[in-house]
Amino acid sequence: xNSVKKFDILRMFLSVLVALALSxxxxxxxxxxxxxxxxxxxxxPFSSRRNMGSVIESMIPLIxxxxxxxxxxxxxxxxxxxxxxxxxxxLAASCVAxxxxxxxxxxxxxxxxxxxxxALFSVVPxxxxxxxxxxxxxSSLMINYVALYFGTYMLNNIxxxxxxxxxxxxxxxxxxxxxxxxxxxxxxxxxxALLVAVFGYFFLYKTKTxxxxxxxxxxxxxxxxxxxxxxxxxxxxQLIGGFIAGLGGGVEMLSPIxxxxxxxxxxxxxxxxxxxxxxxxxxxxxxxxxxxxxxxxRTGASIMARRxxxxxxxxxxxxxxxxxxxxxxxxxxxxxxxxxxREAKAALSGxxxx
Amino acid sequence: MLQMNHIMKIYGNGVVANEDVSLELxxxxxxxxxxxxxxxKSTLMKVLFGIxxxxxxxxxxxxAPVTIRSPQNAISLGIGxxxxxxxxxxxLTVAENIILxxxxxxxxxxxxxxxxxxxxxxxxxxxxxxxxxxxxxxxxVGIKQKVEILKALYRxxxxxxxDEPTAVLTPQETDELFVQLVQLKKKGHTIIFISHKxxxxxxxxxxxxxxxxxxxxxxxxxxxxxxxxxxxxxxxxEVSLQFEKNACRLSDQVLLRVRNLTVxxxxxxxxxxxxxxxxxxxxxxxxxGVEGNGQTELVDALTGLNKKYRGEISVKGKDIRPxxxxxxxxxSLAHIPxxxxxxxxxxxxxxxxxxxxxxxxxxxxxxxxFLKMKAIERRSDELIQEYKIKCSSRRQNVAMLSxxxxxxxxxxxxxxxxxxxxxxxxPTRGIDVGAAEFIRQRLLxxxxxxxxxxxxxxxxxxxxxxxxxxxxxxxxxxxxxxxxVANVSEEELGQHMLGIKKAExxxxxxxx
Numbered sequence: 001x002n003s004v005k006k007f008d009i010l011r012m013f014l015s016v017l018v019a020l021a022l023s024x025x026x027x028x029x030x031x032x033x034x035x036x037x038x039x040x041x042x043x044x045p046f047s048s049r050r051n052m053g054s055v056i057e058s059m060i061p062l063i064x065x066x067x068x069x070x071x072x073x074x075x076x077x078x079x080x081x082x083x084x085x086x087x088x089x090x091l092a093a094s095c096v097a098x099x100x101x102x103x104x105x106x107x108x109x110x111x112x113x114x115x116x117x118x119a120l121f122s123v124v125p126x127x128x129x130x131x132x133x134x135x136x137x138x139s140s141l142m143i144n145y146v147a148l149y150f151g152t153y154m155l156n157n158i159x160x161x162x163x164x165x166x167x168x169x170x171x172x173x174x175x176x177x178x179x180x181x182x183x184x185x186x187x188x189x190x191x192x193a194l195l196v197a198v199f200g201y202f203f204l205y206k207t208k209t210x211x212x213x214x215x216x217x218x219x220x221x222x223x224x225x226x227x228x229x230x231x232x233x234x235x236x237x238q239l240i241g242g243f244i245a246g247l248g249g250g251v252e253m254l255s256p257i258x259x260x261x262x263x264x265x266x267x268x269x270x271x272x273x274x275x276x277x278x279x280x281x282x283x284x285x286x287x288x289x290x291x292x293x294x295x296x297x298r299t300g301a302s303i304m305a306r307r308x309x310x311x312x313x314x315x316x317x318x319x320x321x322x323x324x325x326x327x328x329x330x331x332x333x334x335x336x337x338x339x340x341x342r343e344a345k346a347a348l349s350g351x352x353x354x
Numbered sequence: 355m356l357q358m359n360h361i362m363k364i365y366g367n368g369v370v371a372n373e374d375v376s377l378e379l380x381x382x383x384x385x386x387x388x389x390x391x392x393x394x395k396s397t398l399m400k401v402l403f404g405i406x407x408x409x410x411x412x413x414x415x416x417x418a419p420v421t422i423r424s425p426q427n428a429i430s431l432g433i434g435x436x437x438x439x440x441x442x443x444x445x446l447t448v449a450e451n452i453i454l455x456x457x458x459x460x461x462x463x464x465x466x467x468x469x470x471x472x473x474x475x476x477x478x479x480x481x482x483x484x485x486x487x488x489x490x491x492x493x494x495v496g497i498k499q500k501v502e503i504l505k506a507l508y509r510x511x512x513x514x515x516x517d518e519p520t521a522v523l524t525p526q527e528t529d530e531l532f533v534q535l536v537q538l539k540k541k542g543h544t545i546i547f548i549s550h551k552x553x554x555x556x557x558x559x560x561x562x563x564x565x566x567x568x569x570x571x572x573x574x575x576x577x578x579x580x581x582x583x584x585x586x587x588x589x590x591x592e593v594s595l596q597f598e599k600n601a602c603r604l605s606d607q608v609l610l611r612v613r614n615l616t617v618x619x620x621x622x623x624x625x626x627x628x629x630x631x632x633x634x635x636x637x638x639x640x641x642x643g644v645e646g647n648g649q650t651e652l653v654d655a656l657t658g659l660n661k662k663y664r665g666e667i668s669v670k671g672k673d674i675r676p677x678x679x680x681x682x683x684x685x686s687l688a689h690i691p692x693x694x695x696x697x698x699x700x701x702x703x704x705x706x707x708x709x710x711x712x713x714x715x716x717x718x719x720x721x722x723x724f725l726k727m728k729a730i731e732r733r734s735d736e737l738i739q740e741y742k743i744k745c746s747s748r749r750q751n752v753a754m755l756s757x758x759x760x761x762x763x764x765x766x767x768x769x770x771x772x773x774x775x776x777x778x779x780x781p782t783r784g785i786d787v788g789a790a791e792f793i794r795q796r797l798l799x800x801x802x803x804x805x806x807x808x809x810x811x812x813x814x815x816x817x818x819x820x821x822x823x824x825x826x827x828x829x830x831x832x833x834x835x836x837x838x839v840a841n842v843s844e845e846e847l848g849q850h851m852l853g854i855k856k857a858e859x860x861x862x863x864x865x866x
Contacts, residue, residue: 206727208720215711218700225659225689225697226711227680341364341409 007339011332012279015325016293023318027310037308044303045296053184055292055299057257061086062291063193064248065269066276067200067284068241072122074204074282075237076217079125081140082245083270084147085118087263089249091151092117094168094261097175097254098159106175111250118246119239121147126238130231136238144266152264159261168261177254189251193288196244200284203240213237245270275319278326294319355381355544356402356513361411363397369756371397372408373568379513384535384545386555386576389565389588390787395548396438398565399515402546403435404428434511436502438518444491449473451490452505476508481537495644496527500534507543514538515546520554521812522645525848532558550588552581564588589787600802602822605635607670608865609775609806610656614665617651617830625651627830628665632865635774638797638807640821640839642814644851648830649810650692653779656808657689658682669775683712688773690764690781692810694757698764701753705745706734708752709767733770741766742792758789765793769800776800779810794820814844823862826850837862 027041028034045055065082072079096110124143125136159168177188204210216223216233224230248269253261272294279293280286301315325331356379363372372394379385387395400406402413404422413420415431422428428435442451449470458468473486482500490498499519506514516535520528535545535558547559555562556576564571564587571587610633617626626648633639643649654660656667658679667674669685677685691698699708710719710730719726719733734748741762745755752760765781778797782790797820801807811817817824818839826834826847834850834857836842849855 206725207723208714208725209723211707211714211725214703215700215707218702219697221697222700222711224679225657225691227678227683227715228711229678229680337364337366340366344364344370 007336011336012326015322015331018325019318019321022321023314026314026317031308031310033308037304037310040304040307041297041300041310041314044307045299047303049183051299051303053181053186055295056186056190057184057255058298059288059291059295060187060189060193060255061248061252061267061269062272062276062294063197063288064251065245065273066280066287066291067197068122068243068245068248069270069273069277070280070282070284070287071200071204071213071244072237072241073277074210074217075213075233076220077126077129077234077237077241078137079122079140079238079241080137080270080274081122081125081143081147081238081242082273083266083268084140084144085122085242085245086249086252086269087144087151087266088121088147089114089118089246090253090263090267091147091154091249091261092246093175093250093253094171095154095159097171098169098261101172101174103174106172107177107254110175110254111247114250114253115243115247118249119243122238122242122245123235126234130234144270148266151261155261155264161260164260166262166264170259171254171261175254176256177251179256185256187255189255192251193248196247197284197287200244200287204284209233209236245273272319275323278323355379355416357414358398358402359412359414361398361401361413362409363394363401363406364409369754370568372401375411375565375568375570377563377570378573379544379546380561381544382539382542383560384539384547384558386559386562387546387548387565388550388552388555388562388584390550393565393588394568395565396517397568399435399517399546399548402428403433403515429509429511432510432512433515434506434509434513435515436499436506436517436519438521440498440502442490442498442501442505445489447487447489448484448493448501449486451501452476452486452508454505456509472508473504476504480504480507480534480541482534494527495522496524496530499523499531503534503538507538511543513544513546515548517548518550519547520549520551524644524852525845526852526854528554552584555584556581599798599819603636603802603804605804607635608632609635609670610808611668611671612656612665613667615652615655615667616664617648617655617660617662619651625830626655626663629830629832630665631825631832631863633775633806633808634865635804635806636801637822638801638809638820640817640824641808641810641827642812642817642824642847642851643827643833645812647827649779649827651830652827653689653692653777653808653810656777657687680715683771686771686774688712688768688771688776690768690776690778692779692783694760694764699752699760702751704749705738705743705752705755705763706731706748708763709734709737709748709770712767713771737766737770756786758785761785761793762789765796769796773800774805776805776807777810778807780812781809782811782813782816790816814847818842818844825863828853828856832860832863833857835860835863 024038027037031037045051065086068082093110093114096113097106100106100109125140128134128139129136155166155168161167161169180186180188180190204214212223212228213233215226215228216230220230276287276290276294279290297315297318301312304310305312358377361372361375364370375394375398377398389395397406401408402422404424404427413422420431422431452473453469458465458472470486477484477486482504484497484500490501519531523531538545549555559576561573562576562584563573564584566588613630615626615629619625641649655663658674658677661675669682669687672685674682695701714720714725719730731748738745738748743762743766744759752763781793794816797807797809809820821839824836824839824842825832828851833853834855
């Protein structure tokens with residue numbers, strides 16, 4: 001079976017390559033200066049310290065939402081509320097950071113509240129599912145807009161700074177997460193994010209609750225038969241996933257990138273988390289790598305958009321194709337079957353010799 | 355008539371179901387396809403019926419090579435199949451089921467009169483005594499099977515595949531089926547009869563192709579071969595179905611007590627009708643019956659999977675109604691489920707992760723929050739060895755294993771807690787003889803050690819050879835109960851299974 005597993009990994013890389021190739025093709029069709037555009041897309045992120053920094057910096061929120069989604073998806077709870085949890089986590093952290101100015105305590109309190117609010121937010125679809133059997137996928141999609149509009153309501157009515165246009169009062173300087181690498185905006189959040197990914201891995205693969213969660217995700221009937229409390233799994237997976245996504249929103253808000261809360265649209269990090277969990281096969285340990293790849297692509301695309309006539313949207317297309325190819329089980333399935341058949345035959349003749 | 359040469363079929367999970375199988379049919383014969391469960395009979399027939407594509411080999415129909423891509427394709431070539439699990443629409447009438455898909459039409463609408471007469475016509479032509487106006491949901495299993503056969507004949511089947519047709523039938527219904535099959539043969543139809551019951555094959559088949567481990571072991575004239583020879587070819591060695599069974603040593607304690615158990619399913623249909631019984635330590639209570647007579651519901655209630663029952667169930671004197679499944683398991687109750695893939699394992703997790711799903715909570719394998727991976731791995735390796743689970747490593751996904759080995763994983767897990775009560779639902783269904791024998795021996799060993807065992811099985815030989823007491827379920831009741839299993843004949847059991855004979859008084863069901 002070994003070569004089949006290798007093949008599955010290879011297939012993932014191939015999906016990414018095919019998606020990139022198709023995007024390049026599109027650039028050639030659409031752009032007046034395709035070579036320049038592709039050069040910026042691919043090499044752009046390495047072109048300066050600032051650009052490299054921006055790759056790392058945009059990877060941070062992706063690790064949070066990606067890990068959160070991995071945990072929820074591992075339990076086969078297709079809860080897409082990471083988007084809203086991130087948003088509302090950012091809002092909660094801002095509120096704390098505006099009014100509570102104590103050194104060290106301010107960011108800690110802000111982040112803790114961001115996580116808790118995110119957890120409470122993401123558990124709503126879980127509770128609806130348990131009590132009314134509403135599909136968590138549908139209700140979590142809808143509830144994201146509650147987070148968005150609650151945020152804009154707060155922004156316009158409660159924390160609005162009359163001197164700024166659609167932005168909150170300034171967050172207190174004490175709450176800002178320190179920069180780690182000078183000349184960039186890479187901040188302490190990176191460490192937190194990596195710790196969260198490692199925590200996610202240990203939680204899913206080394207703890208009792210994580211085991212119950214994966215058991216339920218693979219075969220709920222079997223988990224129930226084994227004595228797993230399914231209700232507990234549904235709730236805990238979404239509480240933890242939501243906490244992590246909310247924490248991510250808080251970290252993002254307290255990073256040097258923002259000085260005020262000003263989100264009036266959804267950030268999209270929750271959606272990106274789906275492609276990340278797909279690439280990472282729901283294992284949080286691979287999430288930072290997937291996030292790095294996506295961040296690199298994003299940074300490259302924005303450099304390309306700034307310097308040439310190709311717009312940022314091209315990356316959305318690339319992402320879409322990657323997801324379709326990775327998820328499409330039939331992609332290269334004939335070749336996969338041949339590989340399996342060959343191994344099985346080899347095993348047969350091996351038995352005969354022995 | 356038909357030749358299948360050197361067929362090889364490998365499934366997507368790497369299981370080689372057919373390695374090198376050849377089959378040759380003559381016009382107008384009943385040809386037995388004989389082999390243990392898992393030998394590859396069903397796979398070969400799926401290849402012939404276009405459900406699976408072979409990885410190697412060729413099919414010749416009347417001398418000409420054909421590629422069969424789909425069941426529609428097979429039907430148009432004159433091949434019909436009656437599946438083990440019937441493919442009928444319960445809410446439609448017999449006639450509607452027969453004409454389904456090849457419906458006579460009047461404009462946009464179904465021509466009902468024509469449909470009815472067509473269905474009646476085909477039933478008459480083949481001497482099938484069926485009322486085609488009845489709804490399928492109202493007719494018994496034996497008739498449903500006849501409808502399936504008529505359906506295939508109506509579509510012009512010359513070659514008829516019957517996949518274990520007698521598995522769901524009582525002995526009486528089986529006899530009736532055989533009469534019909536002989537008639538079909540006389541009309542020139544060719545029948546492939548899949549079975550692993552030797553006496554049935556002796557009774558009606560002309561030739562037999564024997565399969566073992568995905569290979570054909572040759573084709574024989576049934577008249578020239580003894581059942582002993584057939585079973586030897588099938589299994590590869592002599593098997594004794596009689597077990598060395600020690601005398602039953604009952605303990606004093608009633609470990610499982612059931613009183614007035616009544617269960618309705620989610621549609622409100624009565625599935626268990628006021629059953630009471632006791633099981634003591636040191637005995638095996640066998641539960642026989644045609645599938646669907648309440649066995650599944652009984653097991654679900656006993657194991658806590660279904661709490662919507664009336665009556666009382668107590669395990670070791672404790673009422674299980676308020677207990678969670680985990681708490682019931684903690685009373686030292688093990689459960690081998692009926693459908694191993696649906697609820698017995700997590701196919702996409704490793705063997706190791708499947709082996710401790712019922713005991714990861716115990717202090718041996720976990721602390722407050724963390725799993726003790728070392729202990730788990732050590733135990734997994736021990737169990738894999740002890741139960742002779744064939745695998746490349748403990749990290750292999752369970753879905754990659756053969757049916758018998760998956761069952762061994764389940765049994766190893768359930769038995770490794772050293773249970774006091776075992777509820778085994780079809781513990782050896784669809785697995786090879788070696789594994790089945792192993793599991794049966796284990797069940798007996800647990801019984802001898804003072805464990806209370808409930809064995810639900812469709813395999814009568816298994817029921818007869820293991821049970822100390824024997825109940826027959828029919829329509830949610832015990833239609834028969836025997837304390838002296840050795841003196842019960844298969845015919846008698848069959849009559850109880852069919853509901854022809856019903857015991858008025860059930861002696862020895864409860865210990866009081």
